Amino acid sequence: MSKAFISQVIQDSVGCTGVAANRAAGDLITAIIKEMKKSGGFTLPSFGTFSVRKTKARKAVNPRTGEPVKVKAGRTVRFKASPNLKKAV
Structure with missing residues (x-):
């Protein structure tokens, strides 16, 4: 799934222009990222939890070389699918 796909779904669903749908898709992605930074997670009911x-x-x-490399501590995003999503797929 890409931003263009989300934008196209919004455009078809709402009947707005492509520019407005693209802006809405970008705002949605930005809001999800902000929520994940703030609370450490994000849940879409009937879809899953990030x-x-x-x-x-x-x-x-x-x-390639077989040499040891140090990997710094960091943060990563995990996804757990909801039972409804698992059943649908």
């Missing part, structure tokens, strides 16, 4: 998780610093291996 959550932000912290990752620990670790050692990894470069697959």
Whole structure:
């Protein structure tokens, strides 16, 4: 799914211009990102839950050279599908 796809669905559903639908899609994505930064997660009922998780610093291996590489601690996004989504797919 891309921003263009979301924009097209909004445009078809609401009957607005492509520019307005693109702006709405961008605003939706921005609002989701802000909510995830603020609360650490975001839930779309009947779809699933996005959550932000912290990752620990670790050692990894470069697959090309085989040399060890240090990976810094950071944050990543996880998704858990709702039972309704699992049943539909």
